[in-house]
Amino acid sequence: MRLLQDRIRKDGIVLPGNILKVGSFLNHQLDVALFNEIGREFARRFAGTPVSRILTIEASGIAIACITAQYFSNVPVVFAKKAAGANLSGDFYSTPVSSYTHGNTYTMTVSREYLQQGDHVLLIDDFLANGCALEGLAALVRQAGATVSGAGIVIEKGFQNGGERLRAAGVRVESLAVIDAMSQEEGVVFRRT
């Protein structure tokens, strides 16, 4: 998605440790007009694919998921929560997730009420890197007896193996910008798609 790549080149900041800072438009300050273009593009790519619900993970996925839902007949959006400890209540689906960003493990939970057997669930998130968050979301969908329709990702770090692993597992991953390499000296190199 050219508009997005241009924006990342213009406003993204590459920091040491393979961190791409996009807080000015994607995950701290939010450019809602850009999100509308992102939502429109997800709808184009998943046209004809059944989607009865959109699932994301707090916090920064929520904005993108909600704007995107407007292009999918306003299907309900559900966001999974990050719990500090294991959630043992029977009211929730839950799965442990390793966070490389924060160097810890959290329990991802979603209420059983809001994922139904037979649902076709589109996963949405801002970043895909090692894939642990997305695999967690897919695990919650499976626990509900629902189907993953696919995953819509804004920025994929193609030099990490999450996208490869998820695609090998049969998940249709649509990433609007795939970064093959980045450095403070050279900036960001996008995969040609």
Place this chain on the structure above:
Amino acid sequence: MRLLQDRIRKDGIVLPGNILKVGSFLNHQLDVALFNEIGREFARRFAGTPVSRILTIEASGIAIACITAQYFSNVPVVFAKKAAGANLSGDFYSTPVSSYTHGNTYTMTVSREYLQQGDHVLLIDDFLANGCALEGLAALVRQAGATVSGAGIVIEKGFQNGGERLRAAGVRVESLAVIDAMSQEEGVVFRRT
């Protein structure tokens, strides 16, 4: 807002401890069509009021803020973050906030880059009860040398004193549904506005 009150009556669940569970449409599963009506109503109420930025707090405020921004010429949305400890970095505005819901205190932070001196900031949140979160957001705005244009709240617990205190402090608070009383037996009683 009649549509919202009807929805709260239909799908809200009153739990012990003055908890109103609205996870099926407001803060776990998200009804984006309803959020559009909410955003439209905030725009109607704040018509003529200068708004250059919308500020909310993760996680459930983000969805409402982003949908609402579409009715304010897509002004940037910024969400404050909840940090576990004190954030001493000079890159952030920060303020301590007591959370009655979770029985702890957290530090609310926002990057200095995304609140500017001279900004007219509309605060958006899903709930207003004791007012601590909203007062925290207002404190961040003041630290930035910006102005609070007002606060748009979806559900105000009118039997707690946050709304009263904020209005007494000069903040224009627009709550789309104000609950004067609620109980498991009697359900929810809305203030007539």
